[in-house]
Amino acid sequence: MFPEKIKLLESQKLLRKIKDKSSPQSRVIIIDNRELINFASNDYLGISSHPFIVSNAIKILEIFGIGSGASRLLAGGVVLHNELEKKIAKFKNTPSALIFNSGYSANTGIIPALFDKDFLILSDELNHASIIDGCRLSKAEIKIYKHKDIEHLKKLLKTENKKQKIVITDSVFSMDGDIAPLSEIYNLCKKYSAFLYIDDAHGTGVLGNGKGALSHFNIRPTSWIIQMGTFSKALGSYGAFLAGSKDVVKLTLNTARSFMFSTALPACIIAASLAAIELIEKDTSSIKKLWANREKVASALSDLGFDLMKSETPIIPLKMKDIDAAIRLSDKLFKKGIYAPAIRPPTVKKPRLRITVTAAHTDEDIERLIDALKTA
Numbered sequence: 606m607f608p609e610k611i612k613l614l615e616s617q618k619l620l621r622k623i624k625d626k627s628s629p630q631s632r633v634i635i636i637d638n639r640e641l642i643n644f645a646s647n648d649y650l651g652i653s654s655h656p657f658i659v660s661n662a663i664k665i666l667e668i669f670g671i672g673s674g675a676s677r678l679l680a681g682g683v684v685l686h687n688e689l690e691k692k693i694a695k696f697k698n699t700p701s702a703l704i705f706n707s708g709y710s711a712n713t714g715i716i717p718a719l720f721d722k723d724f725l726i727l728s729d730e731l732n733h734a735s736i737i738d739g740c741r742l743s744k745a746e747i748k749i750y751k752h753k754d755i756e757h758l759k760k761l762l763k764t765e766n767k768k769q770k771i772v773i774t775d776s777v778f779s780m781d782g783d784i785a786p787l788s789e790i791y792n793l794c795k796k797y798s799a800f801l802y803i804d805d806a807h808g809t810g811v812l813g814n815g816k817g818a819l820s821h822f823n824i825r826p827t828s829w830i831i832q833m834g835t836f837s838k839a840l841g842s843y844g845a846f847l848a849g850s851k852d853v854v855k856l857t858l859n860t861a862r863s864f865m866f867s868t869a870l871p872a873c874i875i876a877a878s879l880a881a882i883e884l885i886e887k888d889t890s891s892i893k894k895l896w897a898n899r900e901k902v903a904s905a906l907s908d909l910g911f912d913l914m915k916s917e918t919p920i921i922p923l924k925m926k927d928i929d930a931a932i933r934l935s936d937k938l939f940k941k942g943i944y945a946p947a948i949r950p951p952t953v954k955k956p957r958l959r960i961t962v963t964a965a966h967t968d969e970d971i972e973r974l975i976d977a978l979k980t981a
């Protein structure tokens with residue numbers, strides 16, 4: 606039973622191993638006593654150990670302790686939770702916001718909470734697994750449109766259907782690093798009176814001077830746009846948020862099961878997220894550094910002849926011909942002190958190395974990556 610299934614995964618080269626670090630998440634990490642330059646982190650701004658964030662978290666940790674003890678609807682929240690929600694609403698320019706325990710629990714909670722059998726969901730084929738699972742949990746009808754294919758999306762929006770339509774898309778696609786054409790999608794949603802749900806996990810802190818994808822595209826939030834994003838990536842903290850109208854937040858907090866039936870995030874994590882937003886609002890130099898580093902890496906990799914697929918962001922995939930090639934290259938890099946993991950099905954259809962660039966990388970780190978890839 607289980608052993609056979611494990612063997613099957615192994616024979617397909619799909620058996621993964623957890624590689625834990627004995628160091629903080631940083632530009633250099635230690636795995637199996639080996640020092641590696643880290644090109645696998647979503648801590649894009651390199652702030653997860655920032656002294657301002659850490660000291661704020663410690664201060665609150667000492668006051669409020671670790672466990673929050675209950676869900677938000679019981680007695681799990683403290684005033685900081687509400688302060689963070691107000692801060693997010695202001696940051697995202699929406700009337701209201703709600704904290705979730707993770708991006709995964711946000712998407713699997715919000716989507717089924719808001720979209721029931723009266724809805725038709727139109728979902729990009731490369732949307733994150735948490736969106737796919739959220740859709741599966743909802744009673745809505747689901748149609749998948751081809752990746753970023755505006756014509757296909759338009760055709761689906763045009764089809765006669767009594768149902769209320771909703772378009773769901775990642776803002777930045779987490780494995781391909783390309784950006785959804787949000788201006789076109791926004792215009793279509795407006796024209797066909799559809800809702801728009803965007804997952805800004807990799808846009809928050811990265812696009813639009815940190816404010817995210819809508820800001821990047823100069824799209825003003827409206828009552829029919831629902832945004833989620835995470836504190837766990839560029840903001841270097843943990844957890845997620847919903848940002849939208851007052852009604853959307855009110856309905857979600859009363860119906861999203863992952864919100865209602867799960868213990869609230871600890872106050873010290875909330876304090877860290879608050880500090881992270883303050884930090885990037887005050888000083889956008891790390892965002893500028895991130896993009897400068899991204900350009901350096903992307904141009905050097907294309908010069909080497911790699912297929913970066915359609916990457917436009919600090920997420921840079923290197924397309925490989927098969928799983929074997931991806932694993933072999935990743936292993937070779939590991940031996941040369943570079944951490945860049947192979948990504949394989951079911952995470953992606955096309956095997957690849959996924960390189961993430963951060964603001965913390967030095968020119969020397971980037972040179973070492975390029976040299977290692979040259980010789981590997």
Ligand SMILES: *Cc1c(COP(=O)(O)O)cnc(C)c1O
Pocket residue numbers: 707708709710712733735775777779804806807835836837844845
């Ligand atoms: C990482 C990610 C999530 C999940 O967020 P977590 O806070 O890690 O659970 C959701 N959506 C996208 C697009 C992501 O990349």
